[in-house]
Amino acid sequence: MSLRAENLYRFYRAGDEETLAVQGVSLEILPGEVVALSGPSGSGKSTLLACLAGTDEPSGGTVWVEGHRMSGRSEATRAALRGRHIGTMAQSGNLVAHLSLADNLRLARYIRGGRASIQELLSDLGIDHRAKAWPHQLSGGELARASLGVALVNAPAVLLADEPTGELDEATEARLLTLVRHRADAGCAVLVASHSPAVRRTADRVLILDDGSLVA
């Protein structure tokens, strides 16, 4: 179970111009696996992740999460499925600027119906001492861990991360990847889109996208 996609396509159309960002991608991510999604800039990684998360709708093909069909459903249904089963962590972060770190986590927990202890989560992430800080007061590494906290607040079955370590130094990246690995060991299915060699080394498998198609 966890995450499965079959024959996904995503076209973008702007006037006469058409971009085929994802072409015939099939994949499955199982509980306990960390899978890296690699590929050159513009190869379709973010587009594929958005289709898997249900924030975008594929032009063709099907996505299932925990056995529920995600694609071809209304936006509200996709949002409900995502809230229940998927944690997402994006390049641009996922924190509300005018709330403290702890309040961000409380808000995410409220929206997604989780029951996790915020204190415990902050302490697992090693940022409990920053609970009252606002996002702009956090370092890059703290911000990345906070974003991971928001993604994990309802203990999702699937974690989808888009370049989560892009702006981190090596030590901070290693720390974040250890946290991700612990979640996988607890049964989460993890897919991380990244250019980073450290992410590829941490992963159990590496998928490579080229021009929208999986080539490995």
Ligand SMILES: Nc1ncnc2c1ncn2[C@@H]1O[C@H](COP(=O)(O)OP(=O)(O)OP(=O)(O)O)[C@@H](O)[C@H]1O
């Ligand atoms: N909203 C959009 N409208 C039109 N074309 C788009 C849109 N979003 C992405 N594209 C195009 O789709 C292709 C795949 O883009 P995508 O962002 O998925 O690649 P990526 O592998 O994540 O790139 P990067 O590693 O640079 O983040 C690119 O050619 C991009 O220009």
